[in-house]
Amino acid sequence: MFKRVFSKGVMVVFGIGLFLGEIRPNVTNFLKDYWARSAEIERVVIDSDMVSAQLRATMDDLGPVRAAIASRVLLDSEQVSIHDDQAGALTARFYGIEVRAHLLQANAQQRAQCLVAYIQGHGGAPSSFDYYLDLQKTATQRDCDVLSMSMLGLGQNTGAVHFPAQFGGQPSVLHLSAEQAKQHQNYAFYQDAERPQREPLALFLSAHYYLLAHLSEQYSQLLVTGISGGGWYTTMLAALLPSIDVSVSYAGVLPLQFRVFDAHRGDYEQVFAPLWRDYDYWQIFALARSGQRKAVWVYNDRDSCCFMDPEASQFQALATEFGFEVVVKESQQHSMDVATVASLFWGADPEPPVLSAQATIESQAR
Numbered sequence: 001m002f003k004r005v006f007s008k009g010v011m012v013v014f015g016i017g018l019f020l021g022e023i024r025p026n027v028t029n030f031l032k033d034y035w036a037r038s039a040e041i042e043r044v045v046i047d048s049d050m051v052s053a054q055l056r057a058t059m060d061d062l063g064p065v066r067a068a069i070a071s072r073v074l075l076d077s078e079q080v081s082i083h084d085d086q087a088g089a090l091t092a093r094f095y096g097i098e099v100r101a102h103l104l105q106a107n108a109q110q111r112a113q114c115l116v117a118y119i120q121g122h123g124g125a126p127s128s129f130d131y132y133l134d135l136q137k138t139a140t141q142r143d144c145d146v147l148s149m150s151m152l153g154l155g156q157n158t159g160a161v162h163f164p165a166q167f168g169g170q171p172s173v174l175h176l177s178a179e180q181a182k183q184h185q186n187y188a189f190y191q192d193a194e195r196p197q198r199e200p201l202a203l204f205l206s207a208h209y210y211l212l213a214h215l216s217e218q219y220s221q222l223l224v225t226g227i228s229g230g231g232w233y234t235t236m237l238a239a240l241l242p243s244i245d246v247s248v249s250y251a252g253v254l255p256l257q258f259r260v261f262d263a264h265r266g267d268y269e270q271v272f273a274p275l276w277r278d279y280d281y282w283q284i285f286a287l288a289r290s291g292q293r294k295a296v297w298v299y300n301d302r303d304s305c306c307f308m309d310p311e312a313s314q315f316q317a318l319a320t321e322f323g324f325e326v327v328v329k330e331s332q333q334h335s336m337d338v339a340t341v342a343s344l345f346w347g348a349d350p351e352p353p354v355l356s357a358q359a360t361i362e363s364q365a366r
Helices: 027-036 048-060 062-073 130-141 184-189 201-216 229-240 281-288 311-321 338-346 357-365
Strands: 003-005 044-047 081-084 089-094 097-104 114-119 144-149 161-167 170-176 221-227 246-250 294-300 325-329
Touching (some): 044 311, 062 229, 114 130, 114 229, 201 221, 294 311, 311 325
Parallel strands (some): 221 246
Antiparallel strands (some): 003 044, 089 097
């Protein structure tokens, strides 16, 4: 057995590590401090044999592993009602929660063969971001329809919610205001007495899963991408839904061993949900690319939010050894490079033919 050592300094072995840095009230100040001392941040020690064993066990038993996870994080199909008005508005309803999606068709007369699904992170609604609008334009120009979604309680899903909970061992119903519904740790109180095996992650994932499952029957190709929290959704949904052909998670997720750093902590669903007591993201990554599907994880090296270097490149080095495709872009922005996503979805655009001088003259003459 050997341990992979990255960077230099404080050590994290398996899931046990040191909390580095102070909690800063100002994110910008924290990031400035993070980069100022990045050379001193010590090393993350990854047990490669442990990772290899996790991956091997998952790949040897894909169906049962996926089913075991799904039984914890997905509601039964009959609990989630899907409304598709065939005019672009789709809604998934369960308990007292609505998740809304918008479908833009490349051709107003009929749905295309290809669907690109995009999931926005904590920032809100997809339409508020230029890179989403660029992706939408790029996809429709390639004759793909585009589905836009937001995270639970955010963006297109803003509003009051209610769901079953338990307090002091007694069944109850928890009502959250629109503002409280934005705080993902509040969903940790979920407990359905009739379905005790279901975890709070079922509130996060079920609607998105069944919306995509519903639409996947109408398309021959399903491509999914998302940024930040939407990148987390992308990976989780690709792991759970084999009909997703290509998934590109952008600045969205790292294995749990890296989560001791403030900049990579993530929200409740990424780190503190009960599922992560029994699974790590390595197993989720393996499921996401199973069946010869394409799954890619993209990061910005100096991202102003999260999942940046040095850990992004450290993850890339190790993940590549296990056959995962990881891209680290040069950027200081917490944003999506649409050209990168497009190349991963559809490949590089063909180079225009090189014309001879005579051919160029003839072409101009026409």
